[in-house]
Amino acid sequence: xxxxxxxxxxxxxxxxxxxxxxxxxxxxxxxxxxxxxxxxxxxxxxxxxxxxxxxxxxxxxxxxxxxxxxxxxxxxxxxxxxxxxxxxxxxxxxxxxxxxxxxxxxxxxxxxxxxxxxxxxxxxxxxxxxxxxxxxxxxxxxxxxxxxxxxxxxxxxxxxxxxxxxxxxxxxxxxxxxxxxxxxxxxxxxxxxxxxxxxxxxxxxxxxxxxxxxxxxxxxxxxxxxxxxxxxxxxxxxxxxxxxxxxxxxxxxxxxxxxxxxxxxxxxxxxxxxxxxxxxxxxxxxxxxxxxxxxxxxxxxxxxxxxxxxxxxxxxxxxxxxxxxxxxxxxxxxxxxxxxxxxxxxxxxxxxxxxxxxxx
Numbered sequence: 018x019x020x021x022x023x024x025x026x027x028x029x030x031x032x033x034x035x036x037x038x039x040x041x042x043x044x045x046x047x048x049x050x051x052x053x054x055x056x057x058x059x060x061x062x063x064x065x066x067x068x069x070x071x072x073x074x075x076x077x078x079x080x081x082x083x084x085x086x087x088x089x090x091x092x093x094x095x096x097x098x099x100x101x102x103x104x105x106x107x108x109x110x111x112x113x114x115x116x117x118x119x120x121x122x123x124x125x126x127x128x129x130x131x132x133x134x135x136x137x138x139x140x141x142x143x144x145x146x147x148x149x150x151x152x153x154x155x156x157x158x159x160x161x162x163x164x165x166x167x168x169x170x171x172x173x174x175x176x177x178x179x180x181x182x183x184x185x186x187x188x189x190x191x192x193x194x195x196x197x198x199x200x201x202x203x204x205x206x207x208x209x210x211x212x213x214x215x216x217x218x219x220x221x222x223x224x225x226x227x228x229x230x231x232x233x234x235x236x237x238x239x240x241x242x243x244x245x246x247x248x249x250x251x252x253x254x255x256x257x258x259x260x261x262x263x264x265x266x267x268x269x270x271x272x273x274x275x276x277x278x279x280x281x282x283x284x285x286x287x288x289x290x291x292x293x294x295x296x297x298x299x300x301x302x303x304x305x306x307x308x309x310x311x312x313x314x315x316x317x318x319x320x321x322x323x324x325x326x327x328x329x330x331x332x333x334x335x336x337x338x339x340x341x342x343x344x345x346x347x348x349x350x351x352x353x354x355x356x357x358x359x360x361x362x363x364x365x366x367x368x369x370x371x372x373x374x375x376x377x
Contacts, residue, residue, distance in 0.1 A: 021367040031365040036311050036322070039358040046357075047350040056340055064340060065332030065350075078331050080218025084289055086327035088113070088281035090226040090320055092305035094233045095274030097314040101237075102249040104270045108154065108169025109278040110302025111176035112147040116279020117286040118183055119146030121199060121293050124208030125188060128200060135207040139283055140221075147279015148272050150176065155271040159264045165271065177298065184295045199293040202286065210288035222284025226323075229277060233316040242269065278302060307355040326351070 044066075048058030069078040092109050099106050120143030127135050154168035181197075183189075188199040202208045210220050237243035249256040249266060257263070281301065290297055308326050312318030333347035 083218040090323035095277035099270035111173035112278035116147035117282030120283030143283025151275020
């Protein structure tokens with residue numbers, strides 16, 4: 018009979034290899050899923066993981082890794098700080114949307130003026146928008162003891178309705194012949210998040226993602242706040258005796274994650290997406306949860322996990338167009354990553370024991 022026995026302390030070996038096993042298991046069971054849909058599993062897996070990097074069109078797909086990976090990394094870095102402290106922000110998608118709305122709103126307010134300060138003002142507005150949206154669950158939790166998981170998650174649906182309202186109302190393009198959506202910021206130089214190096218996929222959102230990784234690494238390794246975050250997550254009682262202020266920690270962690278999610282939304286709406294529209298959000302805020310855990314809540318791990326998840330996005334789009342795979346199958350494939358990560362992660366804190374039971 019199998020029995021799980023708790024380890025005295027988490028296994029470093031399993032902590033390191035769990036993401037690798039999760040990726041391999043996802044490939045195997047994802048291949049079985051594709052086979053059940055009548056597709057060659059080896060061709061499907063190769064299309065998702067190999068073709069974007071090494072096919073004849075890789076020169077076109079490689080820059081997309083940074084473009085799609087940047088918002089995932091930005092959001093996941095913010096989420097990881099809270100997750101480490103046991104503060105569960107599940108509503109980053111809403112903060113991402115509100116950050117995009119606020120940032121785009123500032124840019125469109127100055128249209129068609131041309132000035133250097135417009136884009137920096139949009140960046141500030143995007144961060145503040147995401148921060149303020151995250152303050153709703155933060156203040157409700159600290160003042161009334163509400164569950165931040167439920168509040169932040171339900172605020173996503175409020176943000177989606179706000180997005181639809183803005184697309185059809187206040188931010189609607191007056192020259193858009195009645196179609197929903199704002200002006201295209203890609204056609205407004207002062208508000209456009211253009212590539213810094215043409216053809217490389219590097220825009221200011223990518224730069225911000227790398228800065229966030231460095232900032233989070235230094236914060237967790239060298240700053241007292243990082244120590245408090247880790248201590249609270251590992252031992253709340255010890256953190257209380259050490260004088261950690263739980264109210265301040267909730268506000269700081271949710272505020273940082275909201276601000277980074279808002280920045281991700283701003284960089285996306287002013288760059289690759291180009292405009293506020295009803296279907297602007299594509300689930301980056303939820304996918305970033307997978308990225309955070311796949312990266313073991315470590316900044317460098319999140320960087321690598323974000324690029325891997327971006328690879329599945331790009332490869333999934335290729336598989337849909339070339340192999341005719343449904344988008345739902347690709348989403349299920351991505352979801353398998355988190356499922357297998359959580360399943361295998363049990364072995365980090367538990368070990369399997371075989372117990373023989375004798376029947377009297």
